[in-house]
Amino acid sequence: MPVTIQDVARAAGVSVSTVSRALAAPEMVREATRLHVVETANRLGYRPNRAARGLITGKTGNLGVIVPDLSNPFFPAILKGVQSQARGADYAVFLADCDENGAEEAALVQAMAKQVDGVILCSSRMSPSQLERTIGTTSLVLINRSVRDQPVVIMDVAGGMRQAVDHLAALGHRRIAYLQGPRNSWSNQQRRRGLRRAARRGITVNELGPFAPTFEGGLHAADLALAEDVTAIVAYNDLMALGVLSRLADRDVKVPADVSVLGFDDIPMAGMATPPLTTVAMQNGRAGRAAVDLLVSQISGADAGELRRELECQLIVRASTATPGTARSDPPHVTAPVRRRRDEPVAGA
Amino acid sequence: MPVTIQDVARAAGVSVSTVSRALAAPEMVREATRLHVVETANRLGYRPNRAARGLITGKTGNLGVIVPDLSNPFFPAILKGVQSQARGADYAVFLADCDENGAEEAALVQAMAKQVDGVILCSSRMSPSQLERTIGTTSLVLINRSVRDQPVVIMDVAGGMRQAVDHLAALGHRRIAYLQGPRNSWSNQQRRRGLRRAARRGITVNELGPFAPTFEGGLHAADLALAEDVTAIVAYNDLMALGVLSRLADRDVKVPADVSVLGFDDIPMAGMATPPLTTVAMQNGRAGRAAVDLLVSQISGADAGELRRELECQLIVRASTATPGTARSDPPHVTAPVRRRRDEPVAGA
DNA sequence: TGAAACCCTGCAATCGTTTGCAGAATCGGT
DNA sequence: ACCGATTCTGCAAACGATTGCAGGGTTTCA
Numbered sequence A, B: 001m002p003v004t005i006q007d008v009a010r011a012a013g014v015s016v017s018t019v020s021r022a023l024a025a026p027e028m029v030r031e032a033t034r035l036h037v038v039e040t041a042n043r044l045g046y047r048p049n050r051a052a053r054g055l056i057t058g059k060t061g062n063l064g065v066i067v068p069d070l071s072n073p074f075f076p077a078i079l080k081g082v083q084s085q086a087r088g089a090d091y092a093v094f095l096a097d098c099d100e101n102g103a104e105e106a107a108l109v110q111a112m113a114k115q116v117d118g119v120i121l122c123s124s125r126m127s128p129s130q131l132e133r134t135i136g137t138t139s140l141v142l143i144n145r146s147v148r149d150q151p152v153v154i155m156d157v158a159g160g161m162r163q164a165v166d167h168l169a170a171l172g173h174r175r176i177a178y179l180q181g182p183r184n185s186w187s188n189q190q191r192r193r194g195l196r197r198a199a200r201r202g203i204t205v206n207e208l209g210p211f212a213p214t215f216e217g218g219l220h221a222a223d224l225a226l227a228e229d230v231t232a233i234v235a236y237n238d239l240m241a242l243g244v245l246s247r248l249a250d251r252d253v254k255v256p257a258d259v260s261v262l263g264f265d266d267i268p269m270a271g272m273a274t275p276p277l278t279t280v281a282m283q284n285g286r287a288g289r290a291a292v293d294l295l296v297s298q299i300s301g302a303d304a305g306e307l308r309r310e311l312e313c314q315l316i317v318r319a320s321t322a323t324p325g326t327a328r329s330d331p332p333h334v335t336a337p338v339r340r341r342r343d344e345p346v347a348g349a
Numbered sequence C: 001t002g003a004a005a006c007c008c009t010g011c012a013a014t015c016g017t018t019t020g021c022a023g024a025a026t027c028g029g030t
Numbered sequence D: 001a002c003c004g005a006t007t008c009t010g011c012a013a014a015c016g017a018t019t020g021c022a023g024g025g026t027t028t029c030a
Helices: A005-012 A016-024 A031-044 A050-057 A074-088 A102-113 A128-134 A157-171 A186-195 A215-227 A238-250 A268-272 A284-299 B005-012 B016-024 B031-044 B050-057 B074-088 B102-113 B128-134 B157-171 B186-195 B215-227 B238-250 B268-272 B284-299
Strands: A062-067 A092-097 A118-122 A139-143 A152-155 A175-179 A204-208 A232-235 A260-262 A279-281 A308-311 A314-316 B062-067 B092-097 B118-122 B139-143 B152-155 B175-179 B204-208 B232-235 B260-262 B279-281 B308-311 B314-316
Touching: A005 A016, A005 A031, A016 A031, A050 B050, A062 A074, A062 A102, A074 A092, A074 A118, A074 A284, A074 B074, A074 B092, A092 A102, A092 B074, A102 A118, A102 A128, A118 A284, A139 A284, A152 A284, A157 A186, A157 A232, A157 A260, A157 A279, A157 A314, A175 A186, A175 A215, A186 A204, A204 A215, A215 A232, A215 A238, A232 A238, A238 A260, A238 A268, A238 B268, A268 B238, A284 A308, B005 B016, B005 B031, B016 B031, B062 B074, B062 B102, B074 B092, B074 B118, B074 B284, B092 B102, B102 B118, B102 B128, B118 B284, B139 B284, B152 B284, B157 B186, B157 B232, B157 B260, B157 B279, B157 B314, B175 B186, B175 B215, B186 B204, B204 B215, B215 B232, B215 B238, B232 B238, B238 B260, B238 B268, B284 B308
Parallel strands: A062 A092, A062 A118, A118 A139, A139 A152, A152 A308, A175 A204, A175 A232, A232 A260, B062 B092, B062 B118, B118 B139, B139 B152, B152 B308, B175 B204, B175 B232, B232 B260
Antiparallel strands: A092 B092, A279 A314, B279 B314
């Protein structure tokens, strides 16, 4: 039923080789025949069968993307970049969701390997040894994880965090709390790295947690943070920060008057919170596009392709940060802030 | 480099046909050889080349999904269902994002056609004529759109809306506002269909809008709704409802004391708002799985496969709805609610 | 022991393309 | 008009799998 190259050849009165060349290597066939062939092909609505082509060329024209969890808004944002860049480079993309499971992820790469020219791994959950074993199966590009001399796209999370610290320092904060996400995650480590800037700025950082990187995690963390003697709270991500905001509102702690709150990621909801959240934006779409570029250049054999693409993060200042004590009704040096000490009991989970 | 069926055949000391059969048609080969072949295949790490198989069988073992916009959280939720169900049925999935563009969507189906056994269209943006032309290109399953006798998965949005109306009626609301989304969208039409139940319940509905189906659209709509003489506001979706909540909070209108607010979709953020949003949940993951089932059964030629799968919606009652005037400090019959009349000027966009 | 019946296995064609090689066509120059 | 040099074009093999058909081996029964 579908129209093949044979049909076109017959209709155009030439051989299949000529059709193939007319479409793929225009300089090898006379202009007149080329036009004629192209016209016939269009008329019949011919589209080459990529599988057949792949069989002989060894290239499939596909690439794969594996994400840990589609319902985490972070990944669709990247995917969207991958999508459009891939389409531009005439690649189709296979998608798989590994459910946050490293073994599953490795298996998916294996399963995909034959059908794609390369795979993009977003925030890979594989263990180092799994990863090591996977390298070489097919071309790989990693996003948000760096390993050996594999091409990677990295978000400069530490840099983003440094911007956040500088921002808080400039506002006059001297004691801040950092609410950790999953302890050993790459992201959490990077954020902590950025926090080291604080010392040089004369800021003390209380690291709390780890907490679940969710709204609920934020609710949980908020109370603990309030019990510390800090003027600003930096959350592992926006979801947690939103939770913090919500809990603080419940407890009648004013943001940013009583305490400043910072998030990370700049999810769409961040700008819609009350108050709108100051946060660090990552360039997810860009990351996706960059990953495709890296992958394509790796595939096309240009071993001179760059190996590491680092993307800036950008602090987005909104309304959840201000100078400490700013709008407080009683000046801080007169009345102690309504904040509990560490050793006092704390309400809520 | 990759291990082919030939390698396995050579290593096992049999012909390629035997290998093929040992793996695909176990009953056609002696148990002993089968075991031997399977063992060698595993040892060499053989995985059949799906493209090659597809060439001869005509089946690719892939299926495609096209969504209008990955950054709309509605779609990843469906995708996740598609993903896991497809993996279970041993299909790989191609993903494409058509950027809300019907023509692009049609083109993508064409491009995919040769590489997949069927395509799932989520909330297709194609015009009826585009759709008509696309049908027949390949097997199709539509989600959230019904057409001719194509297999479809439908969310019973009208039913969900009826639950919402019944809920409000039971609470005692008599005048409600509906904030419309994109005027001619299928979803908007379905919601309005469900609203017709209101009449039978003695409820008057003021239809406002259309508005952008976004947080900002909700901000915009909130003021207009307040100007109406209503006790409850039903938004086209949660994002708008969140905007409404935010605007209402700014204007010191208490929810649900002064006015009840209802959303639609049950996005993750809905439960985290203050107050947590009463909304209608759709079974997105289920829809994705159902679509795969329909597609697979259609592909495998069972023309007896069902054609229409309707999924219930479920009202999730949280804290943004209550009896009208419930917690109002002054009883409504004493002091008129702080709500403007339609003809008064209204602040904000 | 021989033949029929049956079960396995191998041969070879096939799917739709690409591509090296050789042959056909065209062209220019004399 | 003939020859060599250039273009073009076609033939056929190859990619990795599946599958109809036929042949080889084993078994069974007389």
